[in-house]
Structure formats: structure tokens, C-alpha cells
Amino acid sequence: MMKQNPIMRLCISCRKTYDRKDLLKITKDNKQGIVFQKGMGRSAYICKKKNCYSDSKIKKKLQKALKTSFEQEFIEIFEKEIASHNV
Ligand SMILES: [Zn+2]
Numbered sequence: 328m329m330k331q332n333p334i335m336r337l338c339i340s341c342r343k344t345y346d347r348k349d350l351l352k353i354t355k356d357n358k359q360g361i362v363f364q365k366g367m368g369r370s371a372y373i374c375k376k377k378n379c380y381s382d383s384k385i386k387k388k389l390q391k392a393l394k395t396s397f398e399q400e401f402i403e404i405f406e407k408e409i410a411s412h413n414v
Contacts, residue, residue, distance in 0.1 A: 351373045355368045369394060
């Protein structure tokens with residue numbers, strides 16, 4: 328039986344690598360703007376450890392990783408998205 332190797336990505340907060348499907352992907356899509364778990368363009372990943380997604384510096388790190396600056400509106404969407412992934 329063939330076992331598929333997981334695609335590993337770096338969490339921008341703790342700088343550890345995880346299986347991509349266990350991470351929250353944030354993409355600066357060329358057409359749609361900032362999207363979660365989809366889109367094409369510059370992307371960053373955050374793992375689901377509370378220390379990472381609730382880090383007070385996470386938004387700064389994300390903005391740096393995506394080379395963009397977030398509107399207040401995005402920050403609210405981000406917080407909702409993070410809360411919905413909180414398992
Ligand atoms: Zn992490």
C-alpha cells in the first residue's frame with residue numbers, strides 16, 4: 328500500500344513544521360484579497376496551538392508574512408476564523 332507523504336508547512340508563530348492539513352492557511356489572493364484555506368497567492372500558515380493563534384503578535388507576523396496591512400474589518404474576520412478552528 329502506498330502511503331502519501333504529508334505536505335509540511337511552517338507555522339509563522341512557533342516556526343515548527345506541521346502537516347499542511349493541520350494548519351490554518353491565510354492567503355493574500357490576487358483577486359479576492361485575504362482568504363482562509365483557499366486562494367492563490369502569498370500564503371502563511373498558523374498551527375492550532377492556542378499559544379500560536381492567540382499570540383498578541385500574530386497579526387503583526389501575518390502582515391509581515393503576507394506583505395500587507397490589515398484593516399480592522401479583517402482583524403474581526405480573522406478572530407472569528409480562529410475561534411471556529413479552536414478545537
Ligand atoms: Zn505554531
